Amino acid sequence: MQREKFLVVNNHFQLQYEEKQSCYVLLYPEGMVQLSFSAGEIMNLCDGTKSCDDIIMALTEKFSDESIENDIVEFLDEAMNRDWIIYHEA
Amino acid sequence: MKLEKKIIKPPLWILLELTHKCPLECTYCYNQLDFANTKDMMSKEDWFKVMEEARAMGAVQLGISGGEPLLNKDLLEIVKKANDLKFYTNLITSGVGADISIVPKLKEAGLKTVQLGIQSPDEHTTTLITNNKTAFNDKMAFAKSCKDNGLQLIINTCITRQNIHQIGEIIEMAEKLGANYLEIANIQYYGWALENINALLPTRAQLDEAKAITNHYREHRKDMKVFFVVPDYFATRPKACMNGWGSTFLTINPDGVALPCNTANTLPLTFPNVKEHSVEAIWNDSEAFNYFRGDSWMREPCRTCDEKEKDFGGCRCQAYALTKDMHVADPVCDKSSFHHVVTDKVEESLSSSQEPIYRNKINSMNIIAGRLAKSCK
Ligand SMILES: C[S@@+](CC[C@H](N)C(=O)[O-])C[C@H]1O[C@@H](n2cnc3c(N)ncnc32)[C@H](O)[C@@H]1O
Ligand code: SF4
Ligand code: SF4
Numbered sequence: 001m002q003r004e005k006f007l008v009v010n011n012h013f014q015l016q017y018e019e020k021q022s023c024y025v026l027l028y029p030e031g032m033v034q035l036s037f038s039a040g041e042i043m044n045l046c047d048g049t050k051s052c053d054d055i056i057m058a059l060t061e062k063f064s065d066e067s068i069e070n071d072i073v074e075f076l077d078e079a080m081n082r083d084w085i086i087y088h089e090a
Numbered sequence: 091m092k093l094e095k096k097i098i099k100p101p102l103w104i105l106l107e108l109t110h111k112c113p114l115e116c117t118y119c120y121n122q123l124d125f126a127n128t129k130d131m132m133s134k135e136d137w138f139k140v141m142e143e144a145r146a147m148g149a150v151q152l153g154i155s156g157g158e159p160l161l162n163k164d165l166l167e168i169v170k171k172a173n174d175l176k177f178y179t180n181l182i183t184s185g186v187g188a189d190i191s192i193v194p195k196l197k198e199a200g201l202k203t204v205q206l207g208i209q210s211p212d213e214h215t216t217t218l219i220t221n222n223k224t225a226f227n228d229k230m231a232f233a234k235s236c237k238d239n240g241l242q243l244i245i246n247t248c249i250t251r252q253n254i255h256q257i258g259e260i261i262e263m264a265e266k267l268g269a270n271y272l273e274i275a276n277i278q279y280y281g282w283a284l285e286n287i288n289a290l291l292p293t294r295a296q297l298d299e300a301k302a303i304t305n306h307y308r309e310h311r312k313d314m315k316v317f318f319v320v321p322d323y324f325a326t327r328p329k330a331c332m333n334g335w336g337s338t339f340l341t342i343n344p345d346g347v348a349l350p351c352n353t354a355n356t357l358p359l360t361f362p363n364v365k366e367h368s369v370e371a372i373w374n375d376s377e378a379f380n381y382f383r384g385d386s387w388m389r390e391p392c393r394t395c396d397e398k399e400k401d402f403g404g405c406r407c408q409a410y411a412l413t414k415d416m417h418v419a420d421p422v423c424d425k426s427s428f429h430h431v432v433t434d435k436v437e438e439s440l441s442s443s444q445e446p447i448y449r450n451k452i453n454s455m456n457i458i459a460g461r462l463a464k465s466c467k
Contacts, residue, residue: 012242012270014178014202020100020148027150027178029203029244029271032102 001052001077006088008048013084015043026084038068042075048088052076098374098383101340103151104144104177105352106137108165109344110157113186115221115448116209118248118290120280120353121157124461126454131345134164136365138171140342143369145175149340152177157344160187166199173200180205182246185232186225193235204236205244205273210253211263219252221448233267245269249276249300250283250290252446257300261307265314272314274304276321280353282449284411285457287435288442294324323436327397328404328420335382335406340373348372350379353407357416382406389417391425 009015014027017040024040026033035043041062045055055076056069079085110125122128132140141152152172159165160183172179180203181196196204208229209219216226236243245264247253253260257274264272276297277283283290292300304318322329332339332351341349346365355361362376373379381387385398392403403409404420412421412435413428421428447453 011240012202014176016176018148018150025150029178029180029205029242030103030151032150032178 001073001080002087003052003073006048006051007046007055007076007085008088009043009046010083010086038071039075042072043079043084046079046085099337100147101144101149101338101369101373103153103339104141104149105153105155105339105341106140106159106168107156107341107343107352108132108137108154108159108162108168111161112156112158112184112449113161113222114158114184114225115450116207116248117219117252117282117286117446117448118250118277119282119449120278121449122281122353122356123285123457124454125157125449126451127458128343128345130162131365132342134167136346137164137168140364140369141168141172141175141177144340145177147370147373150176150178151180153180153182155182158184158187160184160192166192166195169196169201170199178202180244183207183232184220184225185229186222190228190231190235193232193241194239197239197241201241203242203244204232205246206233206236207246207248208233208260208263209247210256211259212256215253215256219250221450230267233269237268243267243269244271244273246273246275249274249292251292251296252290254292254296254300257303258307261304261316265311269314271317273317273319274300275319276300278321279323280356280407280411282447286444286446288439288444289446291323291436291439293440297321297324322408322422323432325422326424328401328408328422330401331405331408331420334402336373336379337383340369348376348379350382351405351407354378356407357410359416387417389419391423392419395425 015024018025021034024035024043026035041059042055045058052073056072059072060066060068109130110121110128159181169179179201181201182205184207206229210216213226217223233243247260261272279287301318304316308316336350339351341352342364343349346363347355347361348364349355349361359378359381361378362372388403392398404423406416409418409420410416412431418428419426421431423429
C-alpha cells in the first residue's frame with residue numbers, strides 16, 4: 001500500500017448505503033457484498049481526495065482510537081487486492 | 091389458522107425483458123418458443139414504475155435484456171432512470187440492433203456493465219449460429235466501443251456443439267477485446283435450445299477438454315476472470331435454480347407479466363401483470379410467486395431428502411418440460427425416477443444428425459400453430 005496516494009472506489013463497482021439492509025453494500029456484476037460497519041466507514045472515505053494516511057487520521061479521530069490503524073491498512077490492502085479500490089491518478 | 095406470517099425476503103435482482111424481438115436467431119436461445127405471441131406492451135412509464143417499486147423493496151441489481159434490448163427506443167431513458175434510482179445496471183445484449191453511437195450515450199446515462207453475447211471468434215461460425223451475416227462485425231465494433239467509452243465489458247459465449255471446439259480461440263478473442271470477464275456458458279436446455287438439443291449437445295469428452303483448456307488459461311494468465319458455467323445434463327444433482335423460487339430474482343416480460351425466472355411462463359400457472367398489480371403485491375401475495383416457496387409442494391424423493399435445502403429440488407421449468415409434472419424432482423437428479431429421461435436425451439442427441447432450427451418469428455408461429463392443431467385434436 002502506498003500510503004500517501006489518493007484512493008477511490010473502482011468505478012466498475014458501486015458503493016452505497018442501503019436502508020433496507022442497514023449497511024453499506026458494494027455492488028458488482030450479478031453480486032453484492034454487505035460491508036461490516038468498519039469496512040463501510042473506510043470504503044466511504046475512498047472518494048479520490050484521501051490517502052490511506054488521511055483515512056487513518058480521520059477514523060482514529062472520529063472513534064478516538066489509535067489501535068485501529070493496523071486494521072485499516074489491512075482492510076485497504078485486501079480491498080485493493082480485490083479491485084474494490086484503486087489509486088486515484090489525478 | 092396460520093399464526094405465523096411466512097417471512098418473505100424482498101427480491102434483490104430484477105431483469106427487464108424489454109422486447110422479445112431480436113435481429114439474431116441463435117439456435118441456443120432459451121427464450122420461449124412461442125415468443126411471437128408476446129407483445130411489447132410496456133410503456134416507458136410502466137418500466138419506470140416497476141423499477142421504482144422494486145427499488146423501494148430493496149432490489150439493487152438491474153439487468154436489461156430480451157430479446158434484444160437495443161431495439162427498445164426508450165432504452166437510454168430506462169438506463170438513466172435505473173441509475174438515478176441507484177440500481178447497479180447491466181445491459182445484456184447481442185450488440186446488434188442500434189447504431190453504434192448508442193454506446194457513449196449508454197455510458198453517459200450511467201450504465202455500469204455491458205454483457206455482450208459473442209458466439210465465436212470467426213465470422214462464419216457466428217453466422218451459422220445466429221443466421222445473421224453482419225453480426226460478427228457488429229459485435230466486434232460494439233465490444234471495442236464499450237472499452238473505448240470506459241464501460242465494464244463481460245463477454246458471454248454460449249457453448250454448444252457448434253462452437254465448443256473453439257474454446258481456446260474464444261478465450262484469446264475475449265482477452266484481445268479487453269473483456270473484464272468472460273463467461274463460458276454451457277447452455278441450459280430451455281426454449282429453442284431444448285427444441286434443438288439433438289443438434290447442440292456436446293459430448294462429455296468435448297466438455298472435459300473445454301474445461302481443461304479453461305483451467306489451463308486460468309492457471310497461466312490471470313488478468314481476465316473466466317467463469318465456466320457447467321451444463322447440468324451431465325450432472326447427477328440439479329442446480330439451485332434461481333436460488334429458490336421467489337427468493338431473489340424477478341423477471342418482467344415485454345407484456346408486463348412478472349415471473350420468478352426467465353422461462354417460468356412455460357409452466358401451467360397464471361402469472362400476474364405489473365400493469366395490474368404492484369411489484370410488492372406480486373412478490374409477496376400472488377399465488378404464482380408463493381406456489382413453490384418453501385417445501386410443502388415437494389413430492390418424494392425431494393420431500394424427505396437431506397439435500398433439499400441445497401438445491402430446492404432443482405428447476406421447475408426443467409421438471410415440467412421433461413416430465414409434464416412441475417412438482418417432481420428436476421430429472422437431472424439421479425434420485426429422480428425420471429432421471430433416465432435426461433440420460434436418454436443425452437444418448438439420443440449424440441447419435442443424431444438433426445439440423446437446428448433458428449429462433450425467428452416464422453418458426454415461432456409455426457410452433458404455435460402446431461400446438462393449436464394438437465390441442466384441437
Ligand atoms: C436471451 S439473451 C437476451 C439478450 C441478448 N439478445 C443477448 O443475446 O445477449 C440473455 C442472455 O442469455 C444467454 N443465453 C441465451 N440462451 C441461453 C441458453 N440456452 N443457456 C444459457 N444462456 C443463454 C445469452 O447469451 C445472453 O447472455
Ligand atoms: S440469445 Fe440470440 S436469439 Fe436469443 S435474444 Fe439473444 S441474440 Fe436474440
Ligand atoms: S431428491 Fe430432490 S432435493 Fe434431493 S438432491 Fe434430488 S432434486 Fe435435490
